[in-house]
Amino acid sequence: MTQSPTSPFFKGVFFDLDGTLADTAPDLVAAANLLRSSRGLPELPYAELRPRASAGARGLIQGAFGFGPDHADFDALRDEFLNNYEKNICIHSKLFDGMNELLTRLEKERISWGIVTNKIERFTNPLLKLMGIDQRSQANISGDTTPFAKPHPAPILKAAELCHLSPEQCLYVGDDLRDVEAGRAAGMKTVAAAYGYCGCDEPISEWGADFIIHHPNELRAIIFSK
Secondary structure, X not given: OOOOOOOEOOOEEEEOOXXXXXXXXXXXXXXXXXHHHXXXXXXXXXXXXXXXXXXXXXXXXXXXXXXXXXXXXXXXXXXXXXXXXXXXXXXXXXXXXXXXXXXXXXXXXXXXXXXXXXXXXXXXXXXXXXXXXXXXXXXXEOOOOOOOOOOOOHHHHHHHHHOOOOHHHEEEEEOOHHHHHHHHHHOOEEEEEOOOOOOOOOOHHHOOOOEEEOOHHHHHHHHEOO
């Protein structure tokens, strides 16, 4: 890509949703703690469950009860968790500080932006609408939009296709190892968001991302040459 001194480095920027674009952990953790309180168990500290938020129901149930999908009670807990979350999906969720200003800058510079999340459409679509960004995003790709979810590259490639961009023109930002794996597999440059939930075991420095950021404002220097 040939760039003029003031042109952006990328034509499209795509974001993971939970823990990258938006801080949704307060509502996700609340749904998990409701499972515990309804069973007479004390709520767990927010800081203990927050890193589990990127893994959705699976991660939060694991954190709240100590077992995963192979446990006999998991399916019932998952369904109850999802119902809890759906009823209170956007009470405290909000864009991370600095993110709205960044999106406004992207729109002003005519740089396409979109969302690629493993959250299924049942939750993605109403959440984006309640946050007021469903019509701003040029590609809303959920975990069930394509036949595959991240770390498969298909969802990210679908976002680029909707924006009529090649992967090489795009940047993908996420707070989980699978985000970086998906972005790299799609042929995009990747950013690891260290301000997010980063709940996987591998250190963020070992994910193989092209960039690591600690605040959304740091994306400006990556996207724009000035």
